[in-house]
Amino acid sequence: MPHERQSPSGFHGAFRQSMSWFHTWVGLLLGVVLYFIFVTGTTGYARLEITRWMTPELGKQTATASAISHSTAKMAEAAMAYGLENMPGSPVMYLTFPTPGREGTAPITIFAEPPVAAEGSETLEAFEGQLDPVTLQPVAAAEVRETGGGDTLYAMHYNLHYIPFESLTLFGFTLPAWPTLIVGIATMFMLIAIVTGIVVHKKIFADMFTFRPGKGQRSWLDAHNLSSVLALPFMVMITYSGLVMYTYDYMPTVKTIAYGVEPDARLVDCELYDYGCAQREATGETAQMVPLAPMIAATEARWPDAPIKWVDIFNAGDTAATVDVWPVFDGQIGANGHLSFDGVTGAEIPKAATVTDPVGATGDVLIALHEGLYAGPMLRWLYLATGAIGAAMVATGLVLWTVKRRQRLKGDQKADFGLEFVERTNVAIIVGLLIGIAAYFWANRLLPVGLEGRADWEVNAMFLTWGATFAHAAIRPARKAWTEQLVVASVAYLAIPVLNALTTDIHLGQTLFVAASERDLVLASFDLTMFVLGLALALMLQKVLRKSRLSESLMESAVTAKMQPAE
Amino acid sequence: MSEAVISSRRGRRATVTPAYRLEVASRSLAAVIGGFALASASAWMIAAGLLQSGLQPRGVAIGSGTLVSWIFWTCGAMWAFYAPTQLRAWSWLLIPAAVLGGIGVILGLEV
Numbered sequence: 001m002p003h004e005r006q007s008p009s010g011f012h013g014a015f016r017q018s019m020s021w022f023h024t025w026v027g028l029l030l031g032v033v034l035y036f037i038f039v040t041g042t043t044g045y046a047r048l049e050i051t052r053w054m055t056p057e058l059g060k061q062t063a064t065a066s067a068i069s070h071s072t073a074k075m076a077e078a079a080m081a082y083g084l085e086n087m088p089g090s091p092v093m094y095l096t097f098p099t100p101g102r103e104g105t106a107p108i109t110i111f112a113e114p115p116v117a118a119e120g121s122e123t124l125e126a127f128e129g130q131l132d133p134v135t136l137q138p139v140a141a142a143e144v145r146e147t148g149g150g151d152t153l154y155a156m157h158y159n160l161h162y163i164p165f166e167s168l169t170l171f172g173f174t175l176p177a178w179p180t181l182i183v184g185i186a187t188m189f190m191l192i193a194i195v196t197g198i199v200v201h202k203k204i205f206a207d208m209f210t211f212r213p214g215k216g217q218r219s220w221l222d223a224h225n226l227s228s229v230l231a232l233p234f235m236v237m238i239t240y241s242g243l244v245m246y247t248y249d250y251m252p253t254v255k256t257i258a259y260g261v262e263p264d265a266r267l268v269d270c271e272l273y274d275y276g277c278a279q280r281e282a283t284g285e286t287a288q289m290v291p292l293a294p295m296i297a298a299t300e301a302r303w304p305d306a307p308i309k310w311v312d313i314f315n316a317g318d319t320a321a322t323v324d325v326w327p328v329f330d331g332q333i334g335a336n337g338h339l340s341f342d343g344v345t346g347a348e349i350p351k352a353a354t355v356t357d358p359v360g361a362t363g364d365v366l367i368a369l370h371e372g373l374y375a376g377p378m379l380r381w382l383y384l385a386t387g388a389i390g391a392a393m394v395a396t397g398l399v400l401w402t403v404k405r406r407q408r409l410k411g412d413q414k415a416d417f418g419l420e421f422v423e424r425t426n427v428a429i430i431v432g433l434l435i436g437i438a439a440y441f442w443a444n445r446l447l448p449v450g451l452e453g454r455a456d457w458e459v460n461a462m463f464l465t466w467g468a469t470f471a472h473a474a475i476r477p478a479r480k481a482w483t484e485q486l487v488v489a490s491v492a493y494l495a496i497p498v499l500n501a502l503t504t505d506i507h508l509g510q511t512l513f514v515a516a517s518e519r520d521l522v523l524a525s526f527d528l529t530m531f532v533l534g535l536a537l538a539l540m541l542q543k544v545l546r547k548s549r550l551s552e553s554l555m556e557s558a559v560t561a562k563m564q565p566a567e
Numbered sequence: 568m569s570e571a572v573i574s575s576r577r578g579r580r581a582t583v584t585p586a587y588r589l590e591v592a593s594r595s596l597a598a599v600i601g602g603f604a605l606a607s608a609s610a611w612m613i614a615a616g617l618l619q620s621g622l623q624p625r626g627v628a629i630g631s632g633t634l635v636s637w638i639f640w641t642c643g644a645m646w647a648f649y650a651p652t653q654l655r656a657w658s659w660l661l662i663p664a665a666v667l668g669g670i671g672v673i674l675g676l677e678v
Contacts, residue, residue, distance in 0.1 A: 019648050021591045022598070191637070192598060192644045199645070240637060247633040254610045254632055257675040258618060258625035271626030357623070359630040 019196040026189045027397045028422065032429050033186040035394040037157045039433055042387030044154025045372060045380070046526075051106065051149030053526040054444045056504035058105060058144060060511060060520040072097055072300075072308040073293035078136040079108050080292060084316055087112035087127040091282065095311040098133055099328060107131060107139045146454040147444055153437070158183050161459060172261045176249040184243065184250050191239045197228060217407050220400040227393040234386040235393070241370035244363060248272055274360065278322045278340035278349040279314040287319040290346040298348065299325040299339045306330070319344055333374040334365035395430045402426060423478040425470065431485040432469030434537070438492035439465035441530070445503045479548050486541035493534030497527040594656055598647035601660030605643040608664040610636035611671030619674045 027034075043050070052058065079095040087093070090112035098106040107130035114124035130139040152161075159165065160179040167177040176184060211222045228235065248255055248268075259268055270277035296308055306327035314322045321343025329335035340349040368374055372383045402423045409415060415423070443461035447454055473481040501507035512524040614632030617623045623631060643660050650656035 018591050018594060022595050022648065026595075188599075188640070191641060192602075195641055195645060196648070243637055244634060247637075248629070251607055251610050251633045251636055253607055254614055254636075255629050257611065257615050257671070258629055271624075272629060357627045357630075359623070359627045359634065362634060363630060 038391035041157035047150025047154040054147045076292040083110045089115040093313040145449045148455040224396040231386045231389040241366040280320040282315040334368045424473040427481040428470040428473040436462045436466030490537035496530040598644035602640040602643035604664040606636040606640035608668035609639040612667040615671045615674035
């Protein structure tokens with residue numbers, strides 16, 4: 001193949017080169033998706049803490065409040081009755097309980113699927129309800145603000161929020177749903193970009209300790225290398241485990257070997273996901289459910305250290321009713337398990353032996369690593385930090401692309417459209433998304449409680465704001481856009497503790513600066529983290545300002561130098 | 568395009584021709600599409616083989632195949648860039664994919 005490059009073994013010699021090319025362009029094209037995934041995924045990792053902050057009506061979780069004993073049996077009984085009352089004949093009902101440590105008095109949630117509609121009649125909407133875990137009374141919308149909380153933010157990193165969860169069928173194979181597909185492609189490219197990135201490097205170990213600040217392109221490259229190499233094990237783990245989580249969706253042809261082209265969804269759920277194995281076909285005959293308390297006691301006896309988190313009830317109130325009880329294994333990596341019971345007799349349904357296989361265990365460990373639910377407080381902060389480093393890796397990569405091309409311009413050569421475009425969108429991607437997330441928190445405090453579709457409007461506020469930052473970047477010179485958006489971002493985050501103090505009574509004055517027994521460090525950490533984030537953004541702003549002042553003065557001296565001979 | 572310059576491995580500067588760009592694009596596609604084909608076929612063969620041999624029950628066999636397939640993809644993607652020529656990049660992804668997939672289908676049909 002005739003090309004003008006001089007290398008002894010043709011393309012082979014340019015191995016690094018073409019990998020670098022791939023790494024650069026894939027990074028640029030998918031940077032926005034990857035940055036979004038890193039930022040929302042990392043933020044969402046603190047979803048329980050964020051949800052607590054976003055429902056201030058639930059109040060503090062002090063040492064005294066934590067002491068309220070959670071009787072899961074009582075909670076489960078009340079939740080099942082509430083679900084049955086509001087959605088009789090529900091084929092599957094999911095009850096979720098607050099775990100004693102992290103969630104405290106967060107509400108119990110009940111989600112009941114509607115019965116399959118008779119021919120000609122419309123399907124009902126699913127029932128969603130909340131119960132107070134202490135009083136066991138329904139939580140009214142007027143008492144606690146409707147919010148997407150941390151869960152919505154967390155789910156964005158794999159459902160991309162607005163993109164419908166629908167899928168294409170190609171040659172009889174169902175492709176993954178659109179959001180899953182987009183995230184999957186970005187993740188696979190990222191895995192390849194990581195591997196090619198490692199190969200492109202000559203001195204991977206040295207890069208871990210190399211940072212030369214204030215040297216333009218070199219510094220950006222160092223920052224990009226440092227962020228990727230420092231958190232490399234995390235990056236490899238989080239991408240590979242992300243793929244494994246949806247492995248049956250991404251490799252859709254494989255399961256046809258065992259299950260045919262039109263698989264029985266229930267069988268697949270049971271054998272591949274160990275989910276709902278015990279459920280049976282509804283008979284249509286009603287039957288009285290036995291109390292859940294003995295089932296919960298049996299599960300607690302089986303795993304004494306794991307609090308009960310979920311109860312799934314299939315065909316509640318039918319003679320074929322079954323109940324799955326799932327504990328949450330905090331602090332134990334890859335631990336998994338649940339017990340199944342007959343809902344009418346209360347007898348335990350023994351499970352097939354497939355559950356303790358090494359493959360399933362490997363998958364469980366990988367998924368556990370990805371979700372990080374096992375981690376204790378210190379490790380949780382480390383997860384947040386490495387996630388943030390991941391976001392920084394993408395961001396510095398995006399900036400590096402523009403800095404490299406800027407430096408290549410000779411003299412007064414004008415930047416082409418592509419460079420201008422990326423320079424501007426970079427601002428709105430990197431800083432704009434952070435402003436958007438701040439808007440999400442602000443909306444939570446400022447939108448009127450009781451507003452119709454309030455939770456949706458919180459998210460809309462986030463994306464409208466993010467959209468506005470793109471418009472802003474489009475009409476402002478790139479450097480001005482950086483400084484202005486950084487000002488907005490840092491003020492937005494610095495002011496969150498203040499906003500919180502003005503609108504609620506779970507502010508730092510109540511959560512931190514009080515007697516030790518009255519403190520709520522989770523809520524206080526949220527305010528403090530926002531404040532620190534604001535400080536970090538202000539620091540970035542200061543750097544950008546100093547840099548632009550420097551280049552202005554350089555330009556001035558160049559102009560004076562040119563003018564002097566004319567005088 | 569003549570202004571776009573890359574520095575080659577030896578520090579010389581070479582011009583990026585459209586042919587070069589096309590070749591990198593082709594290799595990138597080989598990495599993604601060829602890699603997926605190889606990964607899918609390997610998953611298919613491993614799963615079908617495990618099922619056929621009776622070593623693992625079906626849910627587990629499918630799990631084994633798909634878990635390992637990602638490594639095939641990553642190695643395939645590396646090969647796409649490492650191969651001396653484009654033709655070899657593509658053919659050494661698609662031929663093994665066809666062979667593994669073929670064995671997988673034959674084994675799978677008997678399950």
